[in-house]
């Protein structure tokens with residue numbers, strides 16, 4: 280037989296009592312008796328679940344940063360005997376319901392994958408299709424048609440309501456805005472057709488049972504080069520900081536033929552959790568019991584009163600808190616996650632508060648919980664409105680804020696957990712292992728890319744204000760992730776409004792800050808320059824114990840540069856194993872960024888282009904720095920900095936304008 284025809288029907292709706300005749304398929308038997316039973320043909324992972332009425336729920340809006348996959352358990356032959364992908368067709372019905380009162384996130388996708396699921400993929404903007412390390416790698420062999428409900432400017436997206444073709448990367452090959460609201464909660468049908476002879480991949484959508492004639496999105500791609508012979512098909516969805524419940528209500532697929540359209544009126548109905556359901560019922564029960572038993576009445580109602588009062592005091596949500604974007608965690612959940620904020624779970628402490636490691640009870644997600652005490656309600660309010668902004672920042676080189684919580688005057692911020700801690704722990708003192716040059720260069724490029732996003736790629740300019748090694752965290756693959764962005768600003772909000780405080784860290788603070796106390800993107804670039812030198816040299820920007828010529832790292836590097844011996848400064852612990860051209864590039868960039876004159880420092884856009892090799896860093900670029908007459912005290916407020924060093928021989932402190940030590944800054 281030359282042509283092998285495969286035809287698959289997956290009707291999750293067949294449990295529906297109105298159509299008993301359809302319940303005959305083995306697939307449905309599997310669903311009705313849970314997923315361990317024989318005949319179950321769907322493989323689920325993440326938070327995906329099939330409800331008793333046959334609705335496949337990929338994610339729920341109560342769980343942030345959660346992936347959900349559902350794949351047909353049997354592999355499908357995609358290529359014919361001449362090794363070419365055959366024509367196929369699929370249609371499915373879905374619905375997306377955002378968390379009530381919030382913007383939804385992140386979307387769902389039909390996916391063709393080499394595995395029964397997509398192991399290792401990230402939630403959030405990756406829609407559980409890819410992760411930060413494999414994104415764009417052609418060995419992924421993943422084709423996805425995504426329905427994206429969150430705009431990620433970093434992937435070049437321009438709206439939060441589009442369908443797109445993704446091949447091996449979340450950066451879409453082609454996308455089209457959907458003419459109706461994907462997050463309306465209404466059932467939407469999608470049709471995807473691949474025509475092998477023409478290499479045409481077409482997508483249609485409608486809120487209707489009948490297949491529309493007009494094609495919404497069409498991409499020409501030869502899938503024979505992308506897919507393997509045997510592949511799995513299924514669905515992927517994820518929530519991020521913003522969340523939606525993603526549902527699939529029915530699905531059909533056909534190889535070498537047209538998939539049958541679904542009749543929307545025959546699909547199972549989504550059962551929404553009743554508005555404030557369970558809690559209310561429980562209260563009702565308590566009241567009922569207390570009325571029935573005379574003796575218990577007094578006791579119980581007193582107890583109820585006590586509990587309700589305690590609860591109110593503990594977690595009371597005030598009006599102004601309702602419009603805060605990011606997920607608001609119940610205090611009890613965070614308490615449980617950190618085992619009651621146990622000392623043992625403490626992973627850092629400093630100016631902004633203490634940081635605890637935690638495991639969210641519902642999803643087993645590791646998180647870092649930062650607890651920031653506030654002294655005034657007014658400060659707290661400003662603080663929390665900033666949190667809304669921070670929560671919307673998303674980039675693979677930023678530590679994602681997952682949510683927040685307020686309890687009385689304490690603000691709790693919940694972040695992704697970074698298993699490799701902060702960069703300073705890998706550079707200074709006695710690190711457990713020495714970072715290789717490849718790791719260092721990747722970290723530098725990561726920080727640059729994260730900072731560029733904050734400065735230029737987000738809708739507003741965000742000045743980090745406290746770039747330093749302690750605020751660069753490392754994920755499991757040693758990718759750099761900036762933390763504490765925006766917090767320095769919050770810190771000002773929270774403080775006494777009559778004093779202006781410069782928040783920054785000695786050695787990273789641009790000289791103009793001591794005069795203007797107005798942080799700018801350029802003062803961030805200055806601090807980034809100090810960071811570059813540190814990463815290459817493995818030294819802090821100020822070394823109080825070093826000889827006077829090595830005291831200020833930037834001066835020392837500059838002097839070595841001037842005498843043509845700049846490679847002498849490279850961290851000796853790498854034992855000479857580094858790329859000389861890259862090291863010279865980074866050192867040179869470090870010096871240029873550390874220019875005392877704010878106007879000649881490059882923008883982060885330029886920095887990234889130099890680092891990526893798109894622009895050549897010519898000798899002249901460094902010249903303005905040289906002309907300043909280094910070494911004779913000209914231009915730079917060296918004296919002030921030395922004053923600081925003598926009084927406070929630590930680089931990780933927060934200073935006010937007068938140089939008075941305020942408090943230790945966070946380690947984490």
Ligand SMILES: *[C@@H]1O[C@H](CO)[C@@H](O)[C@H](O)[C@H]1NC(C)=O
Nearest residue numbers: 287288289304305306318320
């Ligand atoms: C489910 O899988 C079994 C074998 O694993 C197969 O016999 C059956 O046809 C499949 N059902 C559907 C609907 O594909």
Ligand SMILES: *[C@@H]1O[C@H](CO)[C@@H](O)[C@H](O)[C@H]1NC(C)=O
Nearest residue numbers: 398399400410412413755756
């Ligand atoms: C990314 O996914 C791959 C599988 O494709 C996995 O091996 C890797 O560990 C994942 N990386 C991260 C950082 O999760």
Ligand SMILES: *[C@@H]1O[C@H](CO)[C@@H](O)[C@H](O)[C@H]1NC(C)=O
Nearest residue numbers: 412413414415416417418419
């Ligand atoms: C792509 O992934 C493969 C397999 O995981 C890996 O060997 C290869 O180095 C990756 N390529 C790039 C450019 O990251």
Ligand SMILES: *[C@@H]1O[C@H](CO)[C@@H](O)[C@H](O)[C@H]1NC(C)=O
Nearest residue numbers: 446448450451452500501505
């Ligand atoms: C688009 O598809 C091709 C495969 O045909 C791939 O190589 C390319 O990198 C894809 N991505 C983008 C963003 O164009």
Ligand SMILES: *[C@@H]1O[C@H](CO)[C@@H](O)[C@H](O)[C@H]1NC(C)=O
Nearest residue numbers: 377381440460461462463464
């Ligand atoms: C889409 O529908 C949701 C839910 O009703 C609503 O919150 C949202 O504002 C709508 N979006 C647009 C662009 O109309």
Ligand SMILES: *[C@@H]1O[C@H](CO)[C@@H](O)[C@H](O)[C@H]1NC(C)=O
Nearest residue numbers: 359360361363364365475476
């Ligand atoms: C395999 O598919 C390609 C593209 O549709 C077609 O040109 C070719 O004739 C097919 N080969 C066989 C053996 O059917």
Ligand SMILES: *[C@@H]1O[C@H](CO)[C@@H](O)[C@H](O)[C@H]1NC(C)=O
Nearest residue numbers: 363475476477478501503504
């Ligand atoms: C698709 O790619 C395969 C393998 O590279 C090639 O043999 C085939 O001719 C291509 N098909 C079309 C229609 O371009």
Ligand SMILES: *[C@@H]1O[C@H](CO)[C@@H](O)[C@H](O)[C@H]1NC(C)=O
Nearest residue numbers: 393394418419420506507508
């Ligand atoms: C896909 O096919 C390529 C080449 O045939 C092979 O090297 C690779 O291991 C396959 N990938 C998977 C995930 O099966």
Ligand SMILES: *[C@@H]1O[C@H](CO)[C@@H](O)[C@H](O)[C@H]1NC(C)=O
Nearest residue numbers: 297488489541542543544545
């Ligand atoms: C869809 O199902 C309804 C009732 O089950 C039926 O009345 C209607 O004709 C069907 N529509 C199509 C297009 O098959």
